[in-house]
Amino acid sequence: MDAVWxxxxxxxxxxxxxxxxxxxxxxxxxxxxxxIRTLHTTVEMVRAALASITKIQDKPAAIHVLTISxxxxxxxxxxxx
Amino acid sequence: MKKIYADLHLRPNLKDxxxxxxxxxxxxxxxxxxxxxxxxxxxxEEKIHQLRNICNEAKVDFASRVDLKSQTSKGLIxxxxxxxxxxxxxxxxxxxxxxxxxxxxDRRVDLLNFPSPSFRRRFFDKAEAELASNSLASFEIDIxxxxxxxxxxxxxxxxSLRREVVTAQAFQIPIVISSGASNELLMRKPRELAALxxxxxxxxxxxxxxxxxxxxxxxxxxxxxxxxxxxAPGIRIVRRGKDC
Numbered sequence: 001m002d003a004v005w006x007x008x009x010x011x012x013x014x015x016x017x018x019x020x021x022x023x024x025x026x027x028x029x030x031x032x033x034x035x036i037r038t039l040h041t042t043v044e045m046v047r048a049a050l051a052s053i054t055k056i057q058d059k060p061a062a063i064h065v066l067t068i069s070x071x072x073x074x075x076x077x078x079x080x081x
Numbered sequence: 082m083k084k085i086y087a088d089l090h091l092r093p094n095l096k097d098x099x100x101x102x103x104x105x106x107x108x109x110x111x112x113x114x115x116x117x118x119x120x121x122x123x124x125x126e127e128k129i130h131q132l133r134n135i136c137n138e139a140k141v142d143f144a145s146r147v148d149l150k151s152q153t154s155k156g157l158i159x160x161x162x163x164x165x166x167x168x169x170x171x172x173x174x175x176x177x178x179x180x181x182x183x184x185x186x187d188r189r190v191d192l193l194n195f196p197s198p199s200f201r202r203r204f205f206d207k208a209e210a211e212l213a214s215n216s217l218a219s220f221e222i223d224i225x226x227x228x229x230x231x232x233x234x235x236x237x238x239x240x241s242l243r244r245e246v247v248t249a250q251a252f253q254i255p256i257v258i259s260s261g262a263s264n265e266l267l268m269r270k271p272r273e274l275a276a277l278x279x280x281x282x283x284x285x286x287x288x289x290x291x292x293x294x295x296x297x298x299x300x301x302x303x304x305x306x307x308x309x310x311x312x313a314p315g316i317r318i319v320r321r322g323k324d325c
Contacts, residue, residue, distance in 0.1 A: 011280065044276050044285065051273035054228050054266065062266045064111070065273065 003056045004036065004063075007049040020046055025072065033066070035075065043068060084289070086271035087115035087296040089146065089170060089192070090223055090259030095120070100264065102135055107265040109139040115300060117146040117170050122160065144300050146170035148194070154183035161189045169303050172221060178204050185212035191299050192221040192257060195245075198230060198238040205245045210252040217302070219295060220249045222281075223261025224274055242281035256283065257299070258291040 001024045009017040020042040025035040038046045050063045069075035088108060093101045095118075108116045118132065129145050136143035147168045151157035157173065157180055165171060172192035175181035181204035184190045193213060195203045205220060213220070222242060230238060249256050258278055262268045269277070275288035283291065305311055310318040 044279055047273060047276035048279055051269050051277050052228060060266050062268075064270055 003053050003061075004046075004050065007053045008046065011049050011052060012045060016045065022046065033079070035072065040070070084271075084293050085114045085297060086112055086293050087117075087300065088113050088260050088262075088268075088271075088274075088292070089115075089117040089144070089257060089296045089299070090172070090194075090221065090261045091116055091118045091268075092261060092263045093118065094263075095124075101132070104262070104265050104268065105132075105135050105139045105141060107268050109141045111268060111270045113141060113271065115142040115144060115297065117144040117300075119146055119148045119172075120168070122147050122149075122164055144169040146172060148172045148174050149184075150174045150176065151180055152177065154179045157183050158187070161187060165189045166307065169300060169307065175204055176202065181205075181209055182212060185209050185218060186216055187218075188216045190216065190218045191303065193218050194221045194223065196223070196226075198226055198234055198241075200237060200241045203241050203245070205248060207248055207252075210248045210254055213254050214252040219255040219257045219299060220245065221257045221259055222246075222278070222291075223259055224269065224277055225261035225263065225267050227277060227280065228267055239281050246281055246283050250287070255295040255298070256287065256291045257296045258283075258288065259296075 004022065005017065008020055008022065019039070021037065021039040023037040025037050027034045036046070047065055050065060053061065053063050055061060067075065067078045069078055091104055091108065093104045095101060105116065116136065120129065133143045145168045147164055149157060149160050149164070149171065151160055161171065170191050171189060172194050173180065173184035173190050175184055175193055175195050176197065181193070184193055193205065195205055197203060226238060227235060246256065258274050260268050260274060271292040274292050275285065278288035278291065279285070312318060
């Protein structure tokens with residue numbers, strides 16, 4: 001999650017990061033899947049920040065948004081599909 | 082209706098077939114329906130055919146592209162004369178003002194690309210845009226430098242891009258956003274490229290068009306022109322024979 005926070009604050013500053021309401025809801029290390037909560041008003045901002053990540057702990061990496069949903073239940077259903 | 086997305090600028094190491102195949106598969110996974118790769122001007126036709134086959138297997142459409150890096154405008158004109166009918170997309174890497182101006186007014190150029198992050202070596206100003214508005218060229222923005230650069234260099238690049246996007250929109254020049262990726266870790270989904278475009282104040286609708294409608298329109302137009310039945314815009318040979 002540090003990489004995500006760093007990316008958001010690098011691109012939008014601490015003020016922008018504070019408006020995003022970012023929170024890690026869950027992380028599955030085996031599948032490499034994470035569920036991140038953000039405000040619906042800052043979805044595009046977080047999407048851009050995630051896309052800007054090229055390294056995690058100095059190792060080359062990329063993060064892609066699989067799907068977006070308003071509730072965690074709907075999100076899980078979308079991921080299962 | 083489902084949107085069709087295109088990434089017109091992939092830059093794999095063509096000497097590494099595994100990386101090429103990997104990037105093609107990745108493009109398919111990320112949701113692209115059409116990709117174009119930068120090929121050397123002397124790239125053999127059979128190898129283009131091989132690339133097309135790999136893309137067909139991955140269910141992605143392939144377009145051939147050449148990046149022209151001429152030092153002089155005369156050199157650019159010569160290259161365009163030789164290569165226009167061989168490649169579906171011709172992009173000019175505008176590294177000097179003379180070349181940029183020539184590329185902007187030449188109707189054989191599809192994409193104007195300004196690879197330098199330094200604002201002194203980016204020549205997309207009002208004069209350039211006015212010339213480009215009378216031709217068919219689109220303004221291409223590669224996202225890779227935004228991912229790689231950091232600190233003041235990236236800040237200055239964003240500032241230049243913001244100014245250039247305003248100029249392009251004022252002169253109604255289509256904007257094409259491409260990944261410019263040299264490896265699969267630098268490839269992004271179309272919606273992610275569009276989200277990154279918000280960093281230089283391109284609105285969401287225009288950004289989505291820049292990864293879908295605008296690049297596809299370029300390809301469609303050129304494929305029509307390269308078709309052996311094409312005569313002129315709106316005129317095609319529909320039948321050949323003695324009674325025609």
